[in-house]
Amino acid sequence: MRKYFSFSLVNCLFFFAISTVLSQNNSNYSVSFNLSEITKDRLKITVIPPKNHGQDKLTYIMPKVVPGTYSNLEFAQFLKEPAAYDSDGNSLPITIETDKQVTISNAAKLAKFEYWIDDSFDGKPTTQIFEPGGTSFEKDTVFLLNLFGVIGYFDGVKENIPYEVSVTHPHFLYGATALDRTSASETLDVFTAKNYDHLADNPILYAKPDTLSYKQGNTTVSIAVYSQKNGEYAQSVASEIKPVTAAIEQFLGTMPVDKYFFLIYYVDISKGTGSMMRGFGALEHSYSSVYYLPVSMGKDNSMLPHVAAHEFLHILVPLNLHSKEIANFDFRNPKMSEHLWLYEGVTEYFANLSLVKANKMSEEDFLKEMRSKLIDFENGKPFSMTEMSRKVLEPGFKSLYMKVYTKGAVLAFLLDIEIQRKTNGRMTLLSVIEQLTQKYGKNKPFNDLELIPEIISITNPEIQEFFSRYIVGSEKPQYVQFLSSIGWNYEESGTKTKISFPDILFRTPTDTSISSLQVQKLKESADNIADGDILVSINGEKITKQNRWAMVQQYVYTPKTTDPVTLELQSNGVTKTVTLTPVEQKGQKNPHQLTISPKMSEEQIKFRNYWFPKN
DSSP states (O other): OOOOOOHHHHHHHHHHHHHHHHHHOTTSEEEEEETTOEETTEEEEEEEOOSOOOOSOEEEEOOSSOTTTOSOOOGGGGEEEEEEEOTTSOEEOEEEOTTSOEEESSGGGOOEEEEEEEOTTTSOOSSOOOGGGSEEEETTTEEEEOGGGTOOEETTBOTTOOEEEEEEOOTTOEEEOSSEEEEEOSSEEEEEESSHHHHHTOOEEEESOOEEEEEETTEEEEEEEEESSSSOOHHHHHHHHHHHHHHHHHHHSSOSOSEEEEEEEEEOTTSOOTTTTSOOEEEEOSSEEEEEEEGGGGTOOSSHHHHHHHHHHTTTTTTSSOBHHHHTOOSSSOOOOSOHIIIIIIHHHHHHHHHHHTTSSOHHHHHHHHHHHHHHHHSSOOOOHHHHHHTTTSTTTGGGGGGGGTHHHHHHHHHHHHHHHHTTTSOOHHHHHHHHHHHSOTTSOBOGGGHHHHHHHHSOTTHHHHIIIIISSOOOOOHHHHHGGGTEEEESOOEEEEEEOTTEEEEOOSSTTOOSOEEEEEOTTSTTOOTTOEEEEETTEEOOTTTHHHHHIIIIISOSSOOOEEEEEEETTEEEEEEEOOEEEEEEEOOSEEEEOSSOOHHHHHHGGGTSOOO
């Protein structure tokens, strides 16, 4: 697909292009690196700073926090062997700050700054990096370049200064990104960004091409996939994402961008090495999103539609509606907005709602999703969403962050109901967001303290009570009061009968040559079974690495009946067969029951049509 150039010609093209870039763009940041030159999983980065910055000392900032992560990442920990030079090639003195940032003295003479950068996947970080926001450097294989983890900026030399980034790469690797590519050859790409914020907002995935594009309305949707297992996955990914983008277009009435890239990194969890088990998920950007997922999802993307919907819908918030704390993001000493309930909670709710309204998700599945979130909401001490958002980087609050996807989504759902009730169906939460976006938008951030009064002013003064009690305050919502409007019943407490084997658990073997599972824990009543026994089959069906947890979940952990289950086990090369009978455990707690009412009033039926339109 991509023609091969000889090594000597590649080098000539590279040095000619770089020298041209550096000589013509003295008012820009000019950055260059070569993906073919990897040492100890490190890339060497060369930065030519803008001239005439007028500072005697310059500190090169690698972000501590980046938008969308809400946690300390400390990317300066990956910067190694920094060196600064004047125009004659003489070294300039440098010091390392307490937060590992690099400060250059005699900076008025600075002509070039160089350093090596570790990737976060293999760089043994002291602070854990969420993989979709990390970096991966695998020579001749894959480079996940979240550019905020590769390139920084000089403190005080950041605002509205363009970047030109030149990437030399093997001819067989293609760089997928929403960044403008101003020049490209078989082995050299030149990208431009209008400033550092723009650069940080546009990741690049270099891999052997497994890509495709399609049109959704006026938007060109592109998919690029890297997998640690051989095979082509872009087509199967597209089959899952196309219904999502169609649902979003239907939900929003239009596609809000002219291009969008889904950058997907599939990891083989069977290897069990490095950082692979830390954080599956995705990270949003204005024109793309990065996904870090188990490779099994390449053929069974049951999780992908929801994740893709969530990340794409971040286009609404915070990418096109946000506070000044996000618009003027301080990558070294960030100040957090108090509206994570909006940025993440509303987005999570909209992701589910868009799929429901397009008949890609049933009401029953939506109810199950909301119930699971509600249970998590109620698990733990009450807290204020706005206070948690402001203090999310502080001890005692950062552990609450994941609640934005549960408590935040439930509150968004209830707020949508309340807005429609108090405006007699004239407005919805989506229409409120759209109206706010028209007033503010991507380039006009709001003041944090103005947002809630603004929502109240365009809806109904009675909405103030909802915010005061449940979002600014920490009260438990009156679920019956809200959910009865859409024909849902709520019971705070309840019990159920659980069928299970209370005597046996399994674990993944530390010996990776064993493809099955091992007995981890059992009580004396589990006769003829010992710790460490290897599971061979269940009811005659052989256990494999692919089906092992699904089989155990179905037949051992959550059996549907009390029918006996036959386990074939192996211990020290000896095979034995054991038959166990599941036990009914009555009276198990089963709180926060949600059910759809079998009989609804005409008012309920009419009101709920927004969420569950008749087919």
